Amino acid sequence: MDYRATYPLALRVLSRLIDLFLVVGGLSIVTLVFVNATLRGAAGFDLAWSLEVTAFLLLWTTFLGCAAAIARGAHMRVTEIVELFFPAKVQCFLSIAINLVVLVTMVSLIVEGYSISTHTWAQKTTVLYWPVGFLYASMPVGIALSLIFHVFNMLHDWRSPPGRDGPPIAHHVDGADTGAVL
Amino acid sequence: MILLFVIAVFLVTVFVGVPLVWAILLTAILPILVFDLGYPLQALYLNFIGGVEPNHFLAIPLFIVAGELMSRGGVGLRIIGFARAAFGFMPGGLGMVVVGASMIFGGISGSAIADSAAIGSVMIKNMAKEGYDKAFAAGLVAAAGTIGIIIPPSIPMLIYGFVGNVSVADLFLAGMVPGIIFGVAFMLVCYYVGKSTGCDPGGRTTTRAELWSSFVGTAPALFMPILILGGIFSGWVTPTEAAAVAVVYGLVVTIFVYRDFRFKDLPQLMVDAFVTSATVMVVIGATTVLGWLITLEQMPQVLVGFVQDLSSSPWVFLILVNLVLLVLGLVLDPVPAILLTAPLFLPTAQAFGIDPVHLGVIMTCNVAVGLFTPPVGATLYVASRISGVGVLSIARRMGMLYFAAICALLLVTYVPAVSMTMVHLFR
Numbered sequence: 351m352d353y354r355a356t357y358p359l360a361l362r363v364l365s366r367l368i369d370l371f372l373v374v375g376g377l378s379i380v381t382l383v384f385v386n387a388t389l390r391g392a393a394g395f396d397l398a399w400s401l402e403v404t405a406f407l408l409l410w411t412t413f414l415g416c417a418a419a420i421a422r423g424a425h426m427r428v429t430e431i432v433e434l435f436f437p438a439k440v441q442c443f444l445s446i447a448i449n450l451v452v453l454v455t456m457v458s459l460i461v462e463g464y465s466i467s468t469h470t471w472a473q474k475t476t477v478l479y480w481p482v483g484f485l486y487a488s489m490p491v492g493i494a495l496s497l498i499f500h501v502f503n504m505l506h507d508w509r510s511p512p513g514r515d516g517p518p519i520a521h522h523v524d525g526a527d528t529g530a531v532l
Numbered sequence: 533m534i535l536l537f538v539i540a541v542f543l544v545t546v547f548v549g550v551p552l553v554w555a556i557l558l559t560a561i562l563p564i565l566v567f568d569l570g571y572p573l574q575a576l577y578l579n580f581i582g583g584v585e586p587n588h589f590l591a592i593p594l595f596i597v598a599g600e601l602m603s604r605g606g607v608g609l610r611i612i613g614f615a616r617a618a619f620g621f622m623p624g625g626l627g628m629v630v631v632g633a634s635m636i637f638g639g640i641s642g643s644a645i646a647d648s649a650a651i652g653s654v655m656i657k658n659m660a661k662e663g664y665d666k667a668f669a670a671g672l673v674a675a676a677g678t679i680g681i682i683i684p685p686s687i688p689m690l691i692y693g694f695v696g697n698v699s700v701a702d703l704f705l706a707g708m709v710p711g712i713i714f715g716v717a718f719m720l721v722c723y724y725v726g727k728s729t730g731c732d733p734g735g736r737t738t739t740r741a742e743l744w745s746s747f748v749g750t751a752p753a754l755f756m757p758i759l760i761l762g763g764i765f766s767g768w769v770t771p772t773e774a775a776a777v778a779v780v781y782g783l784v785v786t787i788f789v790y791r792d793f794r795f796k797d798l799p800q801l802m803v804d805a806f807v808t809s810a811t812v813m814v815v816i817g818a819t820t821v822l823g824w825l826i827t828l829e830q831m832p833q834v835l836v837g838f839v840q841d842l843s844s845s846p847w848v849f850l851i852l853v854n855l856v857l858l859v860l861g862l863v864l865d866p867v868p869a870i871l872l873t874a875p876l877f878l879p880t881a882q883a884f885g886i887d888p889v890h891l892g893v894i895m896t897c898n899v900a901v902g903l904f905t906p907p908v909g910a911t912l913y914v915a916s917r918i919s920g921v922g923v924l925s926i927a928r929r930m931g932m933l934y935f936a937a938i939c940a941l942l943l944v945t946y947v948p949a950v951s952m953t954m955v956h957l958f959r
Contacts, residue, residue: 369799369803372802372803372806372807373799373802373803375806376593376597376802376803376805376806377798377802379590379593379594379776380594380597380776380779380780383590383594383772383773383775383776384773384776384777384779384780386773387769387770387773387776387777391768391769401587404587404590405585405587408584408585408587408589408590408593409581409584409585411593411806411809411810412584412809412810412813412814412817413584413810413814414810415806415807415809415810415811415813416553416810416811416814418803418806418807418810419807419810419811422807424807424808424811425551425552425553425811425814426551426552426553426811426815426865426868427546427549427550427551427552427555428546428547428549428552428863428864428908429549430863430907430908431547431548431549431863431907432547432548432549434907444548444549445549448548448549448550451550451554451558452550452551452554455554455557455558455561458573459577459580462573462574462577463577463581465574466574466577466578466581485585486581488581489577489580489581
């Protein structure tokens with residue numbers, strides 16, 4: 351489910367800021383790759399720095415997009431088997447257990463990712479001399495934002511656990527709720 | 533032992549509903565802890581970031597943006613109009629329109645879900661009005677939509693090419709004939725259903741003028757795959773640059789030619805496309821971690837040994853590929869199914885002398901079939917949502933479509949020339 355409507359104002363603002371970054375980052379990627387291809391085809395040269403900028407943008411849009419996907423409950427997962435074969439109480443227990451396991455994995459990614467980023471901060475990229483650690487910081491930052499959304503999603507699921515009043519609804523397929531009835 | 537543990541952890545975590553990215557990361561982390569393999573977590577996570585880092589992966593979000601762009605607005609309607617003029621006169625013609633339009637739309641969007649949604653939203657209603665069983669119409673939309681990932685450009689093939697270090701241009705070339713074979717197989721089913729049930733005996737007339745005018749209306753959209761494939765095959769652009777060119781071309785066509793997309797809708801489209809892309813990219817990153825572990829622990833060699841114990845024939849390995857992917861396809865979407873199995877299957881296939889391009893096409897066709905098999909079939913869900921018919925009711929009416937798809941899959945798998953002739957001709 352899309353959790354954004356259940357978030358407090360500060361979190362909704364954070365979600366909008368991430369969306370804004372995805373728009374700006376995405377449009378920049380399209381523009382840079384297109385301009386680079388055109389320049390190489392038409393003028394016989396390309397912009398070496400654009401490769402580094404797009405590499406940064408790809409990593410940052412991916413990990414911030416990961417946080418945006420958590421806010422929307424849009425990460426790919428298979429929920430149909432549990433919904434079809436397990437009673438509501440077991441589903442509830444599984445949901446809590448999965449949320450906790452994901453939380454621990456996220457914390458581990460943030461801690462190790464921070465360490466990777468700080469250890470590589472002194473290295474510079476070839477053309478722009480930007481810190482390599484800034485490239486790698488995308489992971490701990492993106493996962494930290496994901497963690498914030500995940501904790502709120504978890505609290506929401508705790509307060510109103512997913513019930514089974516109607517027929518099972520298939521969702522989270524291909525990153526989107528399909529709303530199909532099984 | 534480790535290989536079995538890895539498979540068990542993956543299946544359990546996925547089946548209980550752990551989101552794929554975390555399920556795959558856990559599948560990589562747990563064997564290290566349980567078997568005390570001694571790899572530091574930092575090395576794992578460096579691979580997680582490194583899996584997302586390669587610059588050519590920019591093609592993935594860009595192709596998703598291009599597909600989203602062409603899926604919104606009236607491109608689907610124009611393609612249906614053209615397919616109706618081209619196929620509508622035959623018995624089972626309306627069904628053939630669905631298949632033909634899906635094949636054309638697949639070349640433009642590269643996405644099975646976009647394909648099913650665009651064609652199904654118009655055609656299921658029309659087919660039901662004509663007398664077709666609504667569940668069959670929905671099933672046809674679900675099955676035909678999957679041709680979108682076989683006919684180039686195809687996002688799963690692109691990802692297979694990147695992670696397996698296989699030429700994307702060769703994969704795109706190799707996907708053409710299999711895509712047409714799947715299309716023809718589904719059309720034959722439509723012909724039979726239209727004639728045998730009497731709901732669509734054919735006989736509509738299409739004048740040349742109608743065919744021409746519908747073609748002219750569709751031509752700007754039809755030019756998109758030509759632009760992408762022509763650019764890549766001629767060597768003018770890389771697949772990544774072709775994707776950016778496709779986005780810019782799509783913007784020009786939908787905003788200035790068709791006038792059914794507005795600039796103010798662009799930010800929302802970018803957010804949607806990049807969120808979808810992020811969900812795919814983090815799975816790629818996690819699979820890189822698992823692939824790294826699989827390579828270090830020499831699991832492909834274990835698989836080669838296991839298959840060679842059964843038989844030294846490559847056909848036995850291909851049967852295994854078909855079976856594993858058909859079973860995985862029941863519960864997994866194409867991209868994760870390919871990402872998870874490619875690190876195991878690719879080295880094994882090479883040991884058996886199977887061309888990696890041929891393997892890529894086999895895997896894509898396999899996961900395409902998985903897209904319309906319950907319980908987890910993305911295009912099936914889309915067709916269910918549009919038609920209002922339950923997923924299992926639709927699946928029950930799809931017997932002939934499953935049979936046609938399996939026949940086409942066997943042809944693609946066991947007759948390499950079906951995929952490889954185009955590659956040998958144009959390589």
